[in-house]
Every structure is written in C-alpha cells, then in structure tokens.
Amino acid sequence: MSRNSTLSSDDRKDALAEVQELRMKIRAGEWREATSGVGNGVMQANVVILPKEWADDFLIYCQNNPISCPLLAVSKPGSCLLEQLGANIDIRSDIPEYNIYRDGSLSDTTSDISSLWQEDWVTFALGCSFSFEQLLQRSGLGLRNIEEKKNVSMYRTNIETKQSHRFYGNTVVSMRPFTASDAIRAIQITARLPKAHGAPIHLGDPALIGINNITQPDYGDAVTIYPDELPVFWACGVTPQVAIENAKPPIAITHVPGKMLLTDWLIDDMLEF
Template structure:
C-alpha cells in the first residue's frame, strides 16, 4: 500500500483484508491511535488509569456507550474491523492475535482510543529529522521499563516506551517539537543510557523491531501506548482486546489539530 492513502481508504483496505502491516508512516497527516477494549464493569477503572497516566495513555475518545463499535469523534470508524491486527487477552494473558474482532464483539464492551507516537513522527520528519523506523521501513522498537505508572484500582504496572535515535542536537530539537503534542505522548521521558530505565539491550526490543543506532547517536525514549497492555497483564480482566503493537487505528483527525502552540 502506498503511504499517501487517505485514512478512509486505509480502513477500507484493512476491512477487505488487503492491508495488515504496521502503520508507521501510513496516511501521513492523520492521528493514529492505540486501542484498548474492556468490559463495561472494568471501564471506569481503566479510565481513571488513563487520567492518572496521561503520558503513556493520552485519551482521545471513548465508545459512546457499551457495545457501540463506533468512535464518531475520530471518523467513520468500526473498532471491530479497522485495525490491521488485534491482540485478545483472557485473564490477563495474550491468547491470540486476529485480523478482526467482529465475532468476538459483545454488547458490554467499551473501546478507548489513545494517542500514538506515530502522529508526532510527521512533525519530526517535517523538520528534516530522520525517524529511523520510518527510513528503515520497520515497526518502531518498544521496551518495558522500570518506570512505575500511577495505579488506579486494579490497573498498575511499568511504563512501556518507544525509541528513536538522534544525534545530540537533533535530540534536543525532537524534544522541542514533541512538547507541542501532549495528546500523542508529548516530550520524551528519557534520553541516553537505557539501563537507567531498566532496558538491558536496545537490540532486542520487547515489541516491534530493532533499528540501527550509530555510535554518535542518543537513544530517545517516549512513553508508549502499549503500556495499557502491561497494565492488563497485571489487572487480569477476564476479557480484553488491544491493537497489536505498531498496528494502529488511523483516524480522520488531523495531526495539526493536536498541536499546542
């Protein structure tokens, strides 16, 4: 698929089974979202977890009501079919990855759309900064850390981060740019020595793909929307669904609308 497809065209291709890859660099200019879907009796606690942890869990939209698969604030979206790949969790354990969740949908499910770092990549590229996962055509590397999230009810756990390498001057510029986008993770949470946040090997990410890091580059780490998946593992709801890491919900909302000047 060409990367200049509109969000609607992309979602149609996903529904038709014609696209199932990661969405980094796809449909540039439009907001991409992490997805978490939970039963209604777990939804209030998850909402409080998002509110307590806005860096990894910047909430953009919620289902209008339990069982409603639409997200009208973000476009003509059906959360059951419009993500390239889903993860299904049962009792906190990943049980399967599937291409759509239409047959798994229930009338008590509530969907949460959370901001994604793929949205601010556009701003980095516009400032002539290389985004390594885009230039190498791979999924962004993501890592579990030792950074504690603020607990909310049954939800707790460590933060997951995404990483992009930059030379020092470019890393400073990346911080300045991403600070303008708090609803898609905002400024990085760490740069430099990965061991300081509990990451032992950059070459073996927990999610996504490894990218090249040159000797004169610093790894720069952003809070990541895969964090809710770690919280799900801890909370162990009987049933939950998320996006597969890097396989995002692409919306009709423009990235430019999220910028804080």
C-alpha cells in the first residue's frame, strides 16, 4: 500500500470491485454517460489510439507536454489489452464512447471499435482531471459540474504546446469555479497528482488564455459561475485531439471528451509529496 494511502484493504477491494463492475456495464453498452464523479477511488484515463507509423511521433509529443499529456501506459502494437492499468481491460469496448478521426477530421462516434481494430494500432492512456476531482471532494470542495450533473467545461486556449514532428496545437483546458480561498486549496491538492495534470495552469480572466466566452465551452457543458468565484483552469487530456486534427493521421481513435477509461489504479497510490 502507498505510504500516502488512506484506504483500508477492504476499501481498496470495494473500489476495485465497483470499477470492474462498471467497466463490464460499459463493455455491454449499458453505460454511455460521462464518467465524472464515478469510479470511486480510481484513476481515469484519456485514450489515444494510432497506427504504429504515427505512434513514436505521438509518444514524443506526450513527452514534450507532460502536463497536458501525462502518460500512464502505452500498449504493444496490435494489443487491445492494457494489463498495466487493470484486469481484463479491453480497449476496444471499455470506454463509454469513442471518437473516430480520419485524416484529422472527426468522422464518427461509436461505443465499440472491435470491428475497426487493426493489428498495428498502439494505445496511449493519459491521466485525467476526473481523478483529482475525487481528491477535491474528499477535502470538502464542491464541484459545480458534479453538482449540476453536467460534463466538465473544456476550452481551447492560445497556449501553444511543444510540437513533435507532426503533432502540434494549442492546449485544451478544463475549468472548475471556486472562491479564492477554495482555489488556493484546490491548487495545493491537485499539485499532488501530476499524473492527472497536477496544479492549474491559469486562474482568473479567461481572455488572458484566449477564451472569449466562458459560457460557451468548446467541449462539455457550461456550468454556473457565481460572482464571488474565479474560473480555475487545468490542462486537459483533450489537447491531443487538437494535435490529431493538425497532424491528420489516416485514422485515429480517442475517447469522447468526458467519457473516460476507468482503470484499476488507485488514486491514493499515485499521490506525491
């Protein structure tokens, strides 16, 4: 058990049993909702699937941008299993909904990519901010997207990522509103989980990072921001989807924003300092 863990052995078993049951519902097509607020105690992951010819370049893109693209696992070419992240994870069916990109353009969404699977595909699992949401709630901080039963608000920004050979683009951020005092606490808490994007990259005036209308997210849903609150912005794992649009690989598969892969990794085991 991690020295940082606050979970008992029974709590750990219960958390894993819960997430594995939910993954089976997702695989059966019985759950296609956003995953914010579910999968108690476990890390969630963004997913990018690319042909091997493009995978090495994308790996460099992730290494160049570890805050937006914190790597959790990379599969072997052609393997649809992610044993590193959990028991019996089948990447072809265990995400609520997938985006299919062809030549950089979103062409379709589906709940199962088994019929599309190719033997040269490589899967990347990247950390997700839904993981630190559980830490914030555990510390007594309210999360507006969960309170309002909405997907988190996500925005394209003017913050450039560091280009690899073919992958480039600006950072996407997720936003959660807090009072100033709660924002400070949120910074301290999320900084302990760098594999889920870590501390915020901006707070306050959205226009400073190229967001001209906070009420119109590029992905997800708008949430209420009260007059005494600041919008707080974290790097987001949707950033690679912008890079895919720019790089234009012949085919790429990602999760639909907000609909993540639930892993067997416990959040408490990933905390730092």
